[in-house]
Amino acid sequence: MISRLLVLAGDTAAGSPAARLALEATRALSLTDAALTSASLADYPLPFFEGAESGEAPQNARLLAQRLALQDGLLVTSPEINAGPPAALKNALD
Numbered sequence: 001m002i003s004r005l006l007v008l009a010g011d012t013a014a015g016s017p018a019a020r021l022a023l024e025a026t027r028a029l030s031l032t033d034a035a036l037t038s039a040s041l042a043d044y045p046l047p048f049f050e051g052a053e054s055g056e057a058p059q060n061a062r063l064l065a066q067r068l069a070l071q072d073g074l075l076v077t078s079p080e081i082n083a084g085p086p087a088a089l090k091n092a093l094d
Helices: 017-029 059-069 087-093
Strands: 004-009 035-040 073-077
Touching (some): 004 017, 017 073, 035 059
Parallel strands (some): 004 035, 004 073
């Protein structure tokens, strides 16, 4: 069975170190028999989550969740901001 793996750049800046690392990880993993896909948080702009909200999740949140559900694994490249993940990544995970 071939594993499906999503390589996600957990930063929204084009050409950022996280984006470059995601590209290198994709290149390295292409030598395996995993089925790879790549994405960036910039592909799924989201409003900031502010706790329990009524109504539906934003469309991009649903699209990202659907994409993740199709994968067997996830590799996230991310900078460290103030000893934690960037706000955009934390927001997407929430």
